[in-house]
Amino acid sequence: MGSHLEDQLLMMKKFPLLVPQNSTSTVYDGFLSVEKRYFHISLVVPKYPLLDGMNLHCSWELAYFLKDKEKEVQELADTCSMLSFYLTSLQNLLTSCMKTQWLPPSQLNCTNMESFQRLMSDIETVGMKHIEFLSHSMTWLKLRVIDDAQRCHILRLDVGANYPHENIQVQADLPQIALQNIKKNNSVVGIFRSFVHEISSLQNIWKLLDNVDEECWVLDPDKPTRKDMTRRIVIGQNLSLQLTFDSNDAMARPSMKLFGPELGVQPFRESLAANVEEWQDTCSLVENLKCVLSVATFPVRPDSLSQKKDQLVYEGECVICYSVQLEGELPSEVCKNVRCGSPFHASCLLEWLQCVPGNIQSFSRIHGTCPSCGSAISCPISP
Template sequence: MDDEQNLLLMKEFPTLIPQNKTFSTFDGYIVAGGEDYHVYIDLPNPPSVRGMVFFCPLNLRWFLDSCKSDLKEWESSGISLFEFLVRLQNLIAVGIQHGKLERCGGSLCLDNLVEKIHFYSKIIKEVENSQWKEEISIEGSSSGEFNEIQLRLNKKDAFDRVHTATVKFDSTTSNPIIRADLPSQVEMTVSKGMTASQFYETFVEAVDKLQDFWNVMDDIDADCWVIDPEQPKRKDTYRRIIIETNVSLYLNIDPFDPHKRPDVTFIGSERTVMPFRNSLQENLENWDSMGISIVHSLAKLLGLEELPRKITCEGGNMEGVEQGECSICLCLRLDDGQLPSEVCNNPFCALPFHATCLFLWLQSFPTSHQNFNRLYGECPNCNLAISCPIQS
């Protein structure tokens, strides 16, 4: 923050005290509309208020929550702290004048504010002093609420994959919540009292343990025709891949032992799936992906020279043509991303269906019947027997 800005702040806001030499953290009072308001401010990029952390009494917070659009605009435009405070003074004065901001003193306005300021200022100082301060950033609440902050942790692994996590503090007394794009099987245990560096080290430890897993998933994504998930995330442990026209394979990879033979489920008509199922049974004992690509191992397991890669043609992707659209709704994907997973076993039909579409179709006929967790009836196309899982 330059000297001119510093002088302006000290002159116009003498009770707002800078807490460091860089004029990036302030604790004190601002006067607006004849009222004193205790505030705490932290600026990641002084003198700009972009990314600012701002704490204030509850009555002021409630009022500012109704002015979020103005505040967001000020913050995103990157105005200086001095200009922000001047605008804030005017906003508060208008709010008081029109009865939108009650004059409030005592415990209601200061409820937990001092405690929160102490708690969050401690976290901010920990980040500033951490050996990982370049990888840890402080940002406002994702919901845009005042009086809340969260930490964003960033880690680039040895393969240039970038991983992020957020640490949210619901209160000063409860355990923080850490969220990251990691498989659900991975547990990161955090507790109140942990430092910013400890949060980061916990995250890095989890990321480092998953390097082999992500290498395997990256190989599958690069060398196979993946149709589900449509846009894989680092947390996803499954893939559905095409192995032949209207035949696909559902794989589930163990994130802690990714070279182990994956769980495999075939999706397709019985006639088209049978050769692959037989090959799988014959080659189970020969599985070995250590030292070689898991894609190559899968191909050997299925009796193939190689697994097909995604085909594109002029004008777009051929996924719908090769995979087969649902013969009821005539779509490839439902709104929830579901792909056709049920296929008629009649070799002269072999049409695919979404499980949801087929269930609704069969449910509409009195001749359909349930046996355990499946509903049985007639194929919408050839009228021969077909079934699907019961949909909740």
């Protein structure tokens, strides 16, 4: 363990242009500096820090200087106890070879050395502890940040081959506004610092959303991510509430939209109108929702393996396709029969009504009968 750490420290100090490609440091890729020239090399060290079974892959320029030196190179691998020692010895061997062999400078492949050095300098500024992955081509990387709540956030940057002279493509699981703020920068360091700032500023809103996900039955998104600033939660039989949050202000009251049959929605609409001013910043979001909607509890997502085994359609599911989400669409049409109130995806209901004999099309709607109870029902006709 001691030699492992010692060798890693020596590698970082003496060979900063050689970057480990995995967490176990068994694969390295980058450049070896010799006599102010840079040679691309790749190393596979399966038993790191031991050099047993090590493979060296190098550019044609390096191979040119090491021609007829295969025996010496192998002896270095056999006698050196650590990778850093091996590379130091390889540098010395190359220095000797370059004094006796000549290669026109015009034939030396710089491989965008200026760009590579700038990228490595910026990576060093960011800190190696934040490097999740660095591609073999050095054209894209992933950075990692752990926030105050121990959430792991990954930032992918496609820097291209001419960094920093190309626009950097940024990917991160953040709200759109935060992502746009990050993209205003055009350097790895600037983007990373902006990424850290946005993560810090989003802590409160994420805490609030985690509270909703834990205590409510979320219909949409099915699997919320950190970029999602909306939640549609179940509040009653075939009734749901969509909440849209301001990512810049966790204390702001979210906008709310009710979904469901009018007879079921009306009491909640009246409660919202009467109690909306009762919203208190000192209370949790769920407690505030209970207050303004005048409910004691919210429905809990059933365990499909142990609850309602005899039930064909679960809460919030379309009674035609038996699913909540259909290609990103949630059930938006509801039977107005008080005793039914079945929800449907607009596309499912449209397809159903088009197959029902005697359907009537009037302007932009199609009319027919509910597949659950036979009552009159209609839905928009898709363009």
